[in-house]
Amino acid sequence: MRIPKFVLTLFLVGTSAIFAQEKQVTLExxxxxxxxxxxxxxxxxxxxxxxxxxxxxxxxxxxxxxxVYDYKSGEKKGSLLNSSDLSELSGFQSYELSQDENMILxxxxxxxxxxxxxxxxxxxxxxxxxxxxxxxxxxVQEPTFSPDNSKVAYVFENNLFVKDxxxxxxxxxxxxxxxxxxxxxxTDWVYEEEFAFVRGFDWNADGTKVAFLRFDEIDVPExxxxxxxxxxxxxxxxxxYPKAGEANAIVSLHMYxxxxxxxxxxxxxDYEDFYIPRIKWTNNPDVLSVQVLNRHQNDLDLIFVNAKTxxxxxxxNEKDSxxxxxxxxxxxxxxxxFIWTSEKDGYNHIxxxxxxxxxxxxxxxxxxxxxxxxxxxxxxxxxxxxxxxNGSVNRDVYSIKTDGSKKTRxxxxxxxxxxxFSADFTYFINTYNSxxxxxxxxxxxxxxxxxxxxxxxxxELLELEKAFDFSPKELxxxxxxxxxxxxxxxxxxxxxxxxxxxxxxxxxxxxxxxTVSNSYFGANDYWYQMLADLGYIIVSVDGRGxxxxxxxxxxxxxxxxxKFELEDQIAAAKKLGELEYIDSExxxxxxxxxGGFMSTNAILKANDVFKMAIAVAPVSSWRxxxxxxxxxxxxxxxxxxxxxxxxSPINHVDKLKGNYLLVHGSGDDNVHVQNSMRxxxxxxxxxxxxxxxxxxxxxxxxxxxxxRLHLYTKMTNFIKENL
Numbered sequence: 001m002r003i004p005k006f007v008l009t010l011f012l013v014g015t016s017a018i019f020a021q022e023k024q025v026t027l028e029x030x031x032x033x034x035x036x037x038x039x040x041x042x043x044x045x046x047x048x049x050x051x052x053x054x055x056x057x058x059x060x061x062x063x064x065x066x067x068v069y070d071y072k073s074g075e076k077k078g079s080l081l082n083s084s085d086l087s088e089l090s091g092f093q094s095y096e097l098s099q100d101e102n103m104i105l106x107x108x109x110x111x112x113x114x115x116x117x118x119x120x121x122x123x124x125x126x127x128x129x130x131x132x133x134x135x136x137x138x139x140v141q142e143p144t145f146s147p148d149n150s151k152v153a154y155v156f157e158n159n160l161f162v163k164d165x166x167x168x169x170x171x172x173x174x175x176x177x178x179x180x181x182x183x184x185x186x187t188d189w190v191y192e193e194e195f196a197f198v199r200g201f202d203w204n205a206d207g208t209k210v211a212f213l214r215f216d217e218i219d220v221p222e223x224x225x226x227x228x229x230x231x232x233x234x235x236x237x238x239x240x241y242p243k244a245g246e247a248n249a250i251v252s253l254h255m256y257x258x259x260x261x262x263x264x265x266x267x268x269x270d271y272e273d274f275y276i277p278r279i280k281w282t283n284n285p286d287v288l289s290v291q292v293l294n295r296h297q298n299d300l301d302l303i304f305v306n307a308k309t310x311x312x313x314x315x316x317n318e319k320d321s322x323x324x325x326x327x328x329x330x331x332x333x334x335x336x337x338f339i340w341t342s343e344k345d346g347y348n349h350i351x352x353x354x355x356x357x358x359x360x361x362x363x364x365x366x367x368x369x370x371x372x373x374x375x376x377x378x379x380x381x382x383x384x385x386x387x388x389x390n391g392s393v394n395r396d397v398y399s400i401k402t403d404g405s406k407k408t409r410x411x412x413x414x415x416x417x418x419x420x421f422s423a424d425f426t427y428f429i430n431t432y433n434s435x436x437x438x439x440x441x442x443x444x445x446x447x448x449x450x451x452x453x454x455x456x457x458x459x460e461l462l463e464l465e466k467a468f469d470f471s472p473k474e475l476x477x478x479x480x481x482x483x484x485x486x487x488x489x490x491x492x493x494x495x496x497x498x499x500x501x502x503x504x505x506x507x508x509x510x511x512x513x514x515t516v517s518n519s520y521f522g523a524n525d526y527w528y529q530m531l532a533d534l535g536y537i538i539v540s541v542d543g544r545g546x547x548x549x550x551x552x553x554x555x556x557x558x559x560x561x562x563k564f565e566l567e568d569q570i571a572a573a574k575k576l577g578e579l580e581y582i583d584s585e586x587x588x589x590x591x592x593x594x595g596g597f598m599s600t601n602a603i604l605k606a607n608d609v610f611k612m613a614i615a616v617a618p619v620s621s622w623r624x625x626x627x628x629x630x631x632x633x634x635x636x637x638x639x640x641x642x643x644x645x646x647x648s649p650i651n652h653v654d655k656l657k658g659n660y661l662l663v664h665g666s667g668d669d670n671v672h673v674q675n676s677m678r679x680x681x682x683x684x685x686x687x688x689x690x691x692x693x694x695x696x697x698x699x700x701x702x703x704x705x706x707x708r709l710h711l712y713t714k715m716t717n718f719i720k721e722n723l
Contacts, residue, residue, distance in 0.1 A: 023467045023468050023469070024468070024530070024533050025468050025470075025526055025529055025530045025533065026530070027527070027530070027709055027712050027713055027716065028709065029526070030523055030526045030527055030530070030712070031523070031708045031709045031712065032709075034464075035461065035464075035465070035521070035523075035526055036461075037438050037439050037458050037461060037520075038439070038456055038457075038458055038460075038461075039439065040054055040429070040431075040441055040455070040456065041054060041055045041056070041057070042054065042055035042094065042095065043420055043429065044097070045420070045421065045422045045423040046068070046101060046423065047100075047101055047423050048423070048424075049071075049422045049423045049424030049425075049426050049427075050070065050071055050072070050422070050426075051068050051069060051070055051071060051077060052068075052069055052071060052422065052429070053066050053067065053068050053069070053080060054066075054067055054069065055094070055095060057091070058084075061084060062090050062091055063082065063083045063084040063090060063091050064082075064083045064091040064092045064093075065079045065081065065082040065083065065084075066079060066080040066081055066082075066095055066104070067079050067080075068080060071422060071426070071427045071443060071452075072427075072443070072452060072453070073453075074443075074453055074455060080104065080127055081104065081125055081127070081130075085130075086125075086132055088123070088132050088134075089106070089108055089123060089132075091108070092106040092107055092108050092123075093107050093108065093110045093120070094106075094107045094110075095107070096143075096144075096145070098145040098149035099145065099147055099148075099149060100148075100149060101127065102126065102127050102128060102149060103124055103125065103126060103127065103145060103149045103165075104124070104125040104127065105122055105123070105124060105135070105143055105145065105152070106122065106123040106124075106125060107120045107121075107122055108120060108121050108122070108123065109121045109139070111139065113141075114189060114192055114193065114669060115192065115193055115670070115700075116192050116193075116196065116197070116198050117141065117186070117192055117198045118141070119139040119140060119141045120139055120140070121134070121135075121136075121139055122134070122135040122136070122140060122143050122154075123135065124152070124165065133165075135152060135154070135163065136154070136156065136163070136170075138156050138157075139156075140154040140155060140156045140161075141154065141155040141156070141186055141198070142154060142155055142185070142186060142198060142199040142201075144199065144201070144203065145203075146203050146207035147203055147204075147205060147206065147207045148206075148207050149165075150164065150165055150166065150207070151163060151164050151165060151207065151258075152165065153185075153201060153203065153210055155184065155185040155186045155201075157177060157179075158177025158178060158179065158182060158183045158184055158185075158186070159172060159173070159174045159175060159176075159177035159184050159185070160172075160173040160174045160177075160184045160185035160201060160210070160212055160256075161173065162210065162256075162258070171261070173185075173210070173212075173256050173263065174212075174214070174263075180217060180222060180238065180239065180240055181216075181217055181218050182214065182215065182216055182217065182218075183200075183214070183215040183217065183249075184200075184212060184213075184214050184215075185199075185200050185201040185212045185213070186198055186199060186200050186201075187199075187200045187213065187215070188215045188217060188220075188240060188249050189239055189240060189241055189626075189669070190241070190242055190248070190249075190626045190627060190628050191215075191275075191277070191628070193626065193628075193629075193670060194626065194628035194629045194632075195275070195277040195278075195326055195628065197277075197278070200212055200213035200215075200279070201213070201279075202279055202280060202281055202288075203281065204281045204285040204286075204288070204307065205281060205282075205283055205284065205285040206285040207258075208257065208258055208259060208285065209255055209256065209257055209258065209285070209307055210255070210256045210258070211253065211254070211255045211256075211266075211279055211281065211288050211305075212253075212254055212255075212256065213251055213252070213253060213254075213276060213279065214251070214252045214253075214254055215249040215250070215251055216249055216250040216251075216252070217240040217249045219247045219250075220240040220241070220242050220246070220247055220248065220249050221240070221241065221242065221243065221246050221247065222238050222239070222240055222241070223238065223239060223240070223241035223672065224236050224237070224238045225237050225238070225239075225666075225667060225669065225672070225673075226666070227667065227697055228666065228696045228697050229697065239669070241626065241669075241672075242626060242627040243623065243624060243625065243626060243627065243630075244622060244623055244625060244626070244627055244630040244631055244634070244636060244637050244644075245623075245627070245631075245636040245637040245638050246627065248273070248275075248295070248627055251274070251275065251276050252265065252266075253265075253266040253268060253276060253279065253290060253305075254266060255288070255305075255307060255310075264310055266290075266305055266310055266312070267310070267312070268290065268292055268303060268305075268312055269292075269303075269312060269314075271292055271294070273294075273295045274292055274293060274294055274295065275292070275293040275294075275295070275297070275628070276290060276291065276292055276293075277291050277293055277326040278290075278291040278326060278328070278330070279291075280330060280332075282304070282332045282336050282338075282355075283332045283333075283334060283336055284336050285307070286306060286307045286308050287304050287305070287306065287307065287336065288304070288305040288307060289302060289303070289304055289305075289330065289332075289338075290302075290303045290304075290305060290312075291303070291326065291330075293324065293326065295627075295631065296323075296631065296635060297323045297324060297628075297631070297632045298319060298320050298321065298322060298323050298324060299317070299318075299319050299324070300317070300318040300319075300324045300326070301314045301316070301317050302314070302315050302316040302317070302318075302330075302340075302357070303315070314357075315353075315356060315357030316340065316353060316357045318342060318344065320343070320344075320551075320555075321555075321558075322551075322555040322558040322633075323555070323558075323632045323633070324343075325343065325348075325512075327341055327373075329341040329350075329373040331373070331375065331376060333376060333378070334378060335354075335355065336355035337352065337353060337354045337355050337360065338352075338353050338355070339351070339352060339363075339373065339376060339383065340352075340353055341370060341373060343551045345365070346367075346550050346551050346552060347366065347367060347368060347369050347550050347551065348369045348370050348371070348551075349362065349363070349364045349365055349366075349370055350362075350363040350364045350370055350373065350383060350385060350400075351363060352402055360402075361402065361403055361404060362404065363383060363400060363402060363403075363404050364385070364387070364400060364404065364407075365404070366389060367550065368387055368388045368389040368392075369387060369388045369392075369547075369548050369549075369550070370385050370386070370387050371386050371387055371388060371395060371548065372385060372386035372395075372418070373385050373386075374386070374397075374419055374421055374428075375421060375425070376402075377424075377425035377446075379424075379425075380425070380447070381401055381402050382399045382400065382401055382402075382425075383399065383400050383401075383402060384397065384398070384399050384410075384419065384421060384425070384428075384446070385397075385398055385399075385400070386398070386417070386418065386419065388548050389409075390409075390414060391414075391518075392486060392514075392548045392549050393475060393486055393514075393516055393517045393518045394414055394415060394416065394517075394518050395415075395416045395417050395418065395517075396409055396410075396411045396417050397409075397410045397411045397417050397418070397419045397428070397430065397449075398410060399446070399447075408448070408449065409449065410428070410444065410446070410448075410449030411430060411432070411444075411449060412449065413432050413434070414434070414518065415432055415433060415434030415435075415437065415518045415519065416432065416433050416434065416517060416518055416519040417430055417431070417432050418430070418431045418432075419431075419444075421446060422446070425446050426445075426446055427443055427444065427445065427446055427452065428443075428444050428446050429441060429442070429443055429444075429455065430442050430443075430444055433519050433520040434518050434519065434520065435472065435473040435474075435475060435488075435518055435519065435520065436472065436473075436520075437462075437520060438457075438458035438461050438462065438520045438521070439457070439458055439520065440454075440456075440457040440458070441454075441455040441456040441457070442454050442455060443455055468529070469493045470493070470521075470529050471490050471491050471492065471493045471495070471529065471532050472490075473488050473489075473490055473521070473525065474488060474489045474490070474491070475487070475488050475516070475518060476488075476489065478541060478572055478575060478576075480541070480543065480568050480571045480572050480575065481544070481564075481567060481568055481571055483543075483544060483553070483568075485541050485542055485543055485544075485568065485572065486514075486516035486541070486542045487516060487539060487540065487541045487542075487572075488515075488516050488539070488540050489537065489538070489539050490525070490528045490529065490532050490537070490538045490539075491532060491537050492532045492533065492535055492536070492537070493532065493533065495537075495581075496581075497580065497581050498581070499581060500581060500582070500583040501535060501536065501537045501581055501582060501583060502535070502536050502537070502583050502586035502587070502588070502723045503536070503537050503538075503539060503573070503576060503577070503582050503583070503586065503587045503588070504528075504531065504536050504537070504538045504539075504587075504588045504589070504590065504719065504723065505538075505539050505540065505541070505569065505572070505573060505576075505587070505588065505589040505590075506524070506528075506538065506539070506540045506589075506590055506591065506595070507540055507541060507542075507543070507569055507589070507591050507595055507598055507599075508546075508591060508592070508593070508594055508595040508598075509542075509543060509545060509546065509565040509569070509591070509594055509595060509598045510545070510546075510593075510594035510595075511545055511546075511547075511554060511555075511557060511561075511632075511633055512546065512547035512554055513542075513546050513547055513594070514542060514546055514547050514548055515540045515542055515546075516540055516541070516542045527712060527716075530716070531716070531719065534720065536719070536723070537581075537582065539572075539576060541568065541569065541572045543564070543565050543567075543568030543569060543572070544556050544557060544564045544565060544568055545557035545561075545564060545565045557633065558633060559633070559634055559635060559640055559643045560643050560646075560647060561622060561633050561634055561643070561647060562597065562598065562601055562647035562648075563646075563647050565598060566598060566601050566602060566605065566606070566647075569589065569598065569602060570602065570605075570606045570609055573587050573589070573606070573609050573610065574609060577609075585611065586611055586723055587609060587610055587611060587612075588610060588611060588612035588613060588614075588719065588722070588723040589602045589603070589610050589612075589613050589614075590613065590614035590615070590616075590715070591614075591615065591616070591618075592616040592617055593616070593617050593618065593619070593670075593671060593700065594619065595615075595616075595618075596614075596615035596616050596617055596618025596619070597615070597618045597619040597620070597649065599613040599614060599615045599618070600613065600615045600618050600620070600649040600660070600662075600679070601647065601649050601652070603656065603657075603658055603660050604649055604652040604653065604655045604656055605652060605655060607655060607656070607657035607658050610658060611658050611659065611722070611723060612658055612659040612660075612718075612719070612722045612723045613658070613659075613660050613661070614660075614661045614663070614715055614718060614719075615660070615661070615662050615663070616663045616664070616702065616711075617663070617664050617665065617668055617670075617671050617675075617676075617700055617702065618649070618662070618664075618671070618675060618676065618679075619648075619671055619675055620648065620649050620650040620675040620676065620678060620679040621644070621645075621648040621649075621650045621651070621675070621678070622634055622637075622644045622647075622648060623637050623644055623648070624671075624672060624674055624675050624678070625671065649679060650678060650679050650682050653679070653682040653683045653686045653688060654686050654688075656683065656686070656688040656690065659690075659691075659718070659722035659723075660690040660691065661690070661691045661692065661693075661714075661715065661718045662676055662679065662680065662690060662691070662692040662693075663676075663692070663693045663694075663695070663702070663711065663714070663715075664676035664693075664694055664695070665694070665695045665697070665698030665699055665700065665701075665702045666694050666695065666696050666697060666698065667696075667697040667698055667699050668698070668699050668700045669699060669700070670699070670700040671700055673694065676692070676694070680692060691718065693711075693714060695707060695710075695711070
């Protein structure tokens, strides 16, 4: 039978709409880059303030280029270099410019060591002569130009070196560096992981001195980790890892004088069992700033060291009943007065001190947090920062005078805004996203925030996603235990309030963290969309202990990690279970790392609420974790045994009911697989049935090849079978 033309048209339109809505996201889509966003890679402003540079990689040609763009017009002005023009190397992974921008350090053949550290072969490129020289035949760490770019300091095999670029002469500053014994110029494992810095040396302003840290690790307990590999016999890697209550490396401060070729040992004072989480030269080449933190991390001194006399002076002290956060916000102005951020009034704010540590002014104030400090414009006397003033799930960019007046909001769209300012603070490139908008890059006038031009967006990604009919990520709050907690929800696209749905809760819950924000999808969000298509509702709730709602909210969990955080997740699950469209008999929870610690506690201590739990790379006892992180929130096990043991899953295995999946990577240098192995043994001896998987040689991120795809397939199947 012949179908009338207009009927056929309606049929085609209708079926195409149905097919568009029926397109389902797959794990292969997620983990093979279907939803990748466009980004500006390694964006940096040039000194002229009118141009910026971006690292571009030509995947097909295998080449790298540092391309120059005009801020105002967006026109490409050329390239500082293109590896296709160099015969010595085909490409490079990263770059660093000298202060005068005439020299560039290029990183190649980079090997990752731990989370932040790496070593590689480095080249030095002269922008004017276009000459390329290899820095060293060895794979080195943290090469850094002197201020006049005549020298480069770097670390090789735990010793500090300086190379004169004109003569090629290499000077070895330290000689006692030895693996698992002494480290010079870079930090040890626990400093790198928990204080988030690797380079433990710094040039002074005129390049005449190098200050550096030395770590004596001899008495630190050694951790051994088997590497299965592909050979007939496995190998072992050993490194110093101080667990809670155990000995830390002994850290000391030293100063090398290039003129005399002598090293001075700096006596910081009568400190015992302390950390040096930051060193930084002031604008005065004879004054070094040093931050000294006690082991409990609740008492921090900012010290100035006179490089001529080696005399030390405490210029500022921060104390807190719980802990003091270490940041990178310390900024010295031309007169050596400095900017400092502190939570001392209950929220993180900006303060201005003179060169002797006298408070000049409190610059920001209010029941909101400064979340990023961008810098100071000496011409306009304005400071630029990011904050949560527009709500703890949002981020906006502001400027303010150093006297605290004339605060200006520079971003207009509500969501997550992050700025990258030109060197002279004329412009900033804003990166904006929200729950409904992937990254948009726009150029703005730094004085008013006015839009100058659009640079790049992800409209193609949004167009691609239309076929999947994704559900919105709904932001809301839920009142739990006297607090309005931030929450997001993803429902099935065909959600029907008259039906009952199983609920999967995701959380991380660690101190100062945030999982609920006005930001666009990450890889896990696409997974949640896939689960929503399968008929699940997914929720995340940021409970007490998480960040950006003031110090009291964040630090309430002190000495009892896992107690209040778990109470909030349990209460949230119960309250959500009362909704007519939630099946209270089918509530699951999952998390990774701290989140895995939490989800394990949930299935053990609240087995009447949670039917299912997944834990990836969890801490099973805080006694197994490192000194800096654990003791910051728990003090030592010797001082707080009950706080450690009452909230550690390993001590509650007899309570397991329901379905539990435990996953770990055997090469995890951070949360050691020991955590899961000891938990597995405890569960076995308690005769508790559960599922578990170990990924050989994978680190805390559990990735590489098809590993993530395999892991998320396993977790998806577990959810489908058990929730």
